[in-house]
Amino acid sequence: MSYTIDTLFDDLPGANGFHGKDILKVAQFSRDELTYIMALGERMREVVESSGGLDLLKHRLMAALFYEPSTRTSASFIAAMERLGGSVIPITQGVQFSSVSKGETLGDTVRTLAQYADAIVLRHPEIGSAAEAAHYAPVPVLNAGDGAGEHPTQALLDLFTIQQELGQIDGLTVAMVGDLRFGRTVHSLTQLLLNYDVGFRFVSPEILRMPLAIANQVRDHGAEMRETYDVHEVIEEADVLYVTRVQKERFSDLAQYEEVKGYYIVDPELLTKAKEKMVVMHPLPRVGEILEAVDDDPRAAYFRQVRNGLYIRMALLAAVLR
C-alpha cells in the first residue's frame, strides 16, 4: 500500500481535528485522537519504507528551538520534517549565548521565530515553558520536553510501539522498571495507558517509587496495579517491560544501591522467564540496565522504538501542518 499526498489522510476519522493545534501534554489526547495519531504513524512507516518520504510539507518550515541539547529528540524531529518534504531551522545550540542572553523573554523569542517558521519544536529546561510558548506563538508549538514536565511525543511513540509490537493495547500487563519517581517518560506513558484497559506493575527501589499522585490516578481509574522491588516478580506475567535507568546518584547510601541494582537489570537469563511474545522497551540512552547480550532477542524493541519516534513525529507534524 502506497500513499500520496491526496490519499494519506483518507478514511482517517478525526483527520481535521489537529490542524493548527499545539502538542503540549499527554492529557490533551482522547482515545480517538490516539487512535488517529497511531493510524497516521502506521501510514508514515509505510511511506518511509516504500519511498523514504513524501512532499507533503514542501515549502513549510519547522524551527527546532532547543534550550538544552538533546541529540536524539532534535535528530528525530529534524528527520521527520525532512522526510515530509519540509525544511528545518536548527537552533539546537547556543541559544543561551544569543538573544536570550540579552534578556529576551521566551514569548518574544517564539513570536520572532513564528515569523520565519510554520511550527516550533521546543525543548526547554523549565516546566510549563511549552504552554507559555504556545500562548504567545501564532503557529503550532510541539513540546519536545519541558524539564520535569512533559515529553508527550516520547509517550506517544511508546504507546505506538506497544501497538505495533503486540497488535493491541487493551488487555496487556505493562511493567515499568527502574526509576519511577523522576522518570518523566513512565509518568506520561502511564497517563496515556489509562485510556486503555491495562494492568500496571511498578518495579522500583523504595526511594524511587512511582509518585503518589500518579499511583492514585491509576487507582482512581480502577486499573489493576501492583508495586514491587524486584523485576523477577513480574517478569512472567509482563507483556511489556518498560525499563528505565536507576541512577547511582539518587542513593545517599551507596551500599543500598549496590544491594538493589541487580533487581533492575535485564539480561538474557531474565528473559528466559518472560513470555515468548512480549516486548522490552527503553527510552534510551541506556547505561548497563539492559545488557547488550539482549539486543538480538526478538523481544528487544528499543531500537524499533526509536524508529517509531520518527513515524509518530511525522504523523504529528503532518496532522498539525498540512
Next chain:
Amino acid sequence: MSYTIDTLFDDLPGANGFHGKDILKVAQFSRDELTYIMALGERMREVVESSGGLDLLKHRLMAALFYEPSTRTSASFIAAMERLGGSVIPITQGVQFSSVSKGETLGDTVRTLAQYADAIVLRHPEIGSAAEAAHYAPVPVLNAGDGAGEHPTQALLDLFTIQQELGQIDGLTVAMVGDLRFGRTVHSLTQLLLNYDVGFRFVSPEILRMPLAIANQVRDHGAEMRETYDVHEVIEEADVLYVTRVQKERFSDLAQYEEVKGYYIVDPELLTKAKEKMVVMHPLPRVGEILEAVDDDPRAAYFRQVRNGLYIRMALLAAVLR
C-alpha cells in the same frame, strides 16, 4: 496575484543589476535599487502567503558563516533560503574551534566555503570583515553584521517595513529613540532614509546622542532634523517611532540612568498621544523599553518587522543568485 519562477522578476526595472553582487553596506544602494529590492520583497510576501515558498533556487547552496551567534539573523537567512527552494550549510556555532583556531585567514575560509556554496552569509565581530571576505570570495557575500560596522539587511527590512506599513516613505517624520550612539541599526537606517524626503527626530540621553558624523550627514542633505531628550516631545508628530534599548551599563552614574530612563519607554499611555496612523518599530530583542501592553496596538509593528526580514532576505538572495 501569484508568481512563478518565470514571472517573478517581470516588470521590475533593475532586475539584472544584482546578479552576482555582494551586499555589504547601505551606501551601495541607489534609490532605484531600493525601490527594486522592496518591490521584490513585496512579491516574496505574496509568494510566502499564498504557497509558503517557491523553487527558484533549487540545488543552490547558501553557507551561513557566523563567527558570533545571532539566532535571529541566522534563522531569518536560513528561512529565506529554504523558502526559495535552496539549501543551507549552517556554520553558526563553533567556528572558533575549528579551522579558524588553527590560524586560517578569513580569506582562506571564505574561498574554501565558496567551493561548496553559491553564496556566503557572513556575521563577524570585526568592522570591515565583510568587505575583506568579498574581496576573496568568488561568490556573493552578504553582510549579516560586521561588528560596529554595517548590518545592511536590517536597515533594508526597516525601510521596507515603513513602506509596507505606511504606503510611502517620502514626507514622513521618523523619530529614533534610545541609544543612538552605539545603535548600528539607527545609523544604517538614517543613511538609507537620506535617499528620501524625510524629517528626523533623534531622541536620546546626552551621552547616547547620534554621532556627529551622521548628524552632519543629515544636515548636509538638507533634511529636517531635531534632537531632544524626551520621547514625549516628538510623539505627536512622529509617523515612525523607531525604538532601541538604553542600556544601563552605558551610564557611569546610575542615578542619571534612573532619572532619564522613563523618557525612552513606550507604554500604552504614550501611544494615546500618537497619530492614529503611525508605526512603532524595534530591531529586537527588547528588554522593557516597549511594554508588552503595547503589543496588541495595531501600530505595534515590530513582529511584522521581523517577518519583513524574511521577505527582504528572500529578495536579496533571489536577486543575487538567480
Next chain:
Amino acid sequence: MSYTIDTLFDDLPGANGFHGKDILKVAQFSRDELTYIMALGERMREVVESSGGLDLLKHRLMAALFYEPSTRTSASFIAAMERLGGSVIPITQGVQFSSVSKGETLGDTVRTLAQYADAIVLRHPEIGSAAEAAHYAPVPVLNAGDGAGEHPTQALLDLFTIQQELGQIDGLTVAMVGDLRFGRTVHSLTQLLLNYDVGFRFVSPEILRMPLAIANQVRDHGAEMRETYDVHEVIEEADVLYVTRVQKERFSDLAQYEEVKGYYIVDPELLTKAKEKMVVMHPLPRVGEILEAVDDDPRAAYFRQVRNGLYIRMALLAAVLR
C-alpha cells in the same frame, strides 16, 4: 554532456559494488574501484557545473555526526548531500553534552541515528571508531576522520585532484613536503598511490620523517622513493608538490625549527624552478607554508582541491545510497 538520474551511472563498470557499503579506509579500494569513484566524481563535477545538483537522493537523509568540530569536512559532506537532492541531520556540535555525556556507547548512538538516517558520516577523535560504528550501524558509515587513524575521503579527493589536474597518475613523481610523521593525509594518499606507478619524494625535517611502516610499504611495492630535508632538492622533478604544515610545537629545540622552516615554504621564487605543468596541493588550512603570493599561479590547485572534495563526496554518497 548532461546527466540525469537514469544515465548517471551508465557505462561505469563496478557501479553496483558500492551499494550499502561502508567507506572506512583507503585500503578497502581496488584500483578498479578508484577508477570508478573518480569517473563518478567527474560526472558530479559536470552536474554541479551545469545545473548545481540533481534529485538522485531525494527523501534520503544523511546524519553528520561530528564528535569534534571540522567546519571544512562537515560543510563538504553537507553540501554533497544537498546537491544530490538529499537532506542532512547536522549533529556537528555539542554531541558531548547530550546522550553521550550520559554514558551512551558509540554503538548505541549510531544504531539510534540509523533509525532516522540512511547513512552516517562520522568524525571521531579515536582510532578505530569508524569501524566500530560500522559494526553496529545497519546503514552505511562514511569515515570523516577517526583521530590519528584514517580520513579516506580526503585521500580520495587528493588522488582525484592529481587525476583532474594532470590527466594521469601513472608515471608521475609525487613530492610530499612538511610533517610526514603526524600528517594523516600524506599517509593515506601514499597508500592510495601505491595502486599506481608513481615515484615518491618525501621532504621533511629529521624528526618529522615518514613513519618506517609506510616507507617500508612503499619500498616493498618496488616504488621509486627518495627522502630529503629540503624542498629545493625535489622541486625540479616534482609533478605534484603536496605540502603540509610543519608545526612549531613539534620541535623541542626551537632554534632547530627556525633553522629548517625555510626548507618547507612554498613561495613564487621556488615555483620558478618547478615544471610548467605541475600542481601544488595542500589539505588546508595553511598557516604560512604556502604564501598567498602563490595563489594566482595556475599550478596552485589547493582551492580546486577543496572543490574536488565536494565531487568525490557526492560520488561516494551516490554510490553507497542510490
